[in-house]
Amino acid sequence: MGRAEKQALAAMFGLFGFGVMTLGPRMPDIKYNLGVSNGTFGVLLSSGSIGALISLLTMGHIVHRIGVRSVLVFSTIMMYGTLAIMVHLHNPVIYLILNLMCGASWSSYHIAVNAQAFHRQKDSGQTIIPFMHGFWTAGALGSAIVASLVAQTIPITWHVDTLVTVDFILTMFVIYLLRDVLLQGREITDSDGVVTLKDMAKSFKIDWFISIAVLCSQTLETMLGTWGSIFAREEIGVNASLAVLPYIFFMGGMIFGRISFGSLSKHWSEQWLIRIFPLVGGLTFAIFMYTGYLISKNHQFLGFVIVDFAFLVGGVGISFLGPLFLAIAGRRSDRPSGVIVAEIGALNQFLNFAAQVVLAWTIHLIGLPMMLVIPALMLAAVTFFAAAGKA
Structure with a gap:
């Protein structure tokens, strides 16, 4: 090439x-x-x-x-x-x-x-x-x-x-x-x-363990792509340009995590990385995002800085999970990798649709800041899927 x-x-x-x-x-x-x-x-x-x-x-x-x-x-x-x-x-x-x-x-x-x-x-x-x-x-x-x-x-x-x-x-x-x-x-x-x-239907088999892990690891990214700027603009009260910054920090964290994955995987096992990164990323995002939101009511700048930090750490925590779980899914099956990826992709498009609808309507009950805590806790829950990785 x-x-x-x-x-x-x-x-x-x-x-x-x-x-x-x-x-x-x-x-x-x-x-x-x-x-x-x-x-x-x-x-x-x-x-x-x-x-x-x-x-x-x-x-x-x-x-x-x-x-x-x-x-x-x-x-x-x-x-x-x-x-x-x-x-x-x-x-x-x-x-x-x-x-x-x-x-x-x-x-x-x-x-x-x-x-x-x-x-x-x-x-x-x-x-x-x-x-x-x-x-x-x-x-x-x-x-x-x-x-x-x-x-x-x-x-x-x-x-x-x-x-x-x-x-x-x-x-x-x-x-x-x-x-x-x-x-x-x-x-x-x-x-x-x-x-x-036709090929997918011939051997369609759902690996629920990996599919749920992928859903939990991707929901926060999906929701922040939709609601991140709305949260900063409507709940923190910053202007249109500053409202984009949390998402920029989130994407920056994802890039940093993906760049670092190669060196990290040389020192720690897949199980350790899956156990620690989503747990720290999810809990840090949930705690600091909501704390920053509360502080912003009286100290907007300080609260906004804390929110940006939450988005940054959340991005690092989620960064390599999607590709890693797809690779793990390939190892768990003797079928062609293309079939496995297609099956997981199809199922998770449906699950992702359901999650987006449920979480969006949840805003009416608990508000946007608290709604964002839910996908953060889903990310933290990925730690329970660590057994899928190599020891």
Whole structure:
């Protein structure tokens, strides 16, 4: 695998992270435009998980027929097209439909670009998946930083429309650069992480232990992507630009944790890492986030600093759990890794949808700050799944 190809593929991941996370930091503006309650807003956003699930169940067959390039082009057009339209909407029903389409296109792009990366990793013998996912995280972090710089002065429509247009043009250009190496349908195998619904149905088997562990380890990240900026803006009372900072600290913590995982795994076992990191990350987030919220009522700056610290530690605690549990799932089964990943992905899209809806409506009963404690405790509970790792 040449350097130019590796850089171009990394750019695909980075642009993906930058573009698809554009709306995350501006969720307070989206919620205001739609004029809905927290519970209704949570239901609207969770429709993206349904779209992603539909894509996950059908895209394997489509990629096998038309190849990676066609899927990437179609997904890019739909994904950035829906993002550009959604920031102009005031009708919740239309937003729900477009968010479902956006979730489906996001999942399609994810499946196609990861299939390309897995295949090239296998052909080249180079371990490139962590590198590629690191670029995705860096892109998402860059998107949050841009939002922090412009949220106070530039309307959401100008901000998002400009960024997704630039991201769309650059993505299509990189797809063109990779046109000769992007996989044809006949070249794709189960080991590339692309599985048809028919293949999945033949041997569908739920590993509940790992599936629940993945759900508990990912729910906090999902909820903070939606509610982090809303929490800072509505509950702490900071301005639109500062409201993005907690999420930036969270993503920074995730990057630090993933970078450090290689060296940490040389000194401590998987079981120790799974036992300690989510426990410390989850409890620290819950305690410091809620403490910062209470302090902010009388000392806003101090409370906000404490909240930022909570988000940072939470990001470190969650950083490597998802990829690690998928690797563990592969070791626990004698079936192709692509089938296992597809099964866990499909089940967790459904579980994630249910969790988002329940937690969003929980806000009406206990408030947003206390609701965020729940996914933090779910993260801490991952410590009980440590037995799955290597001793």
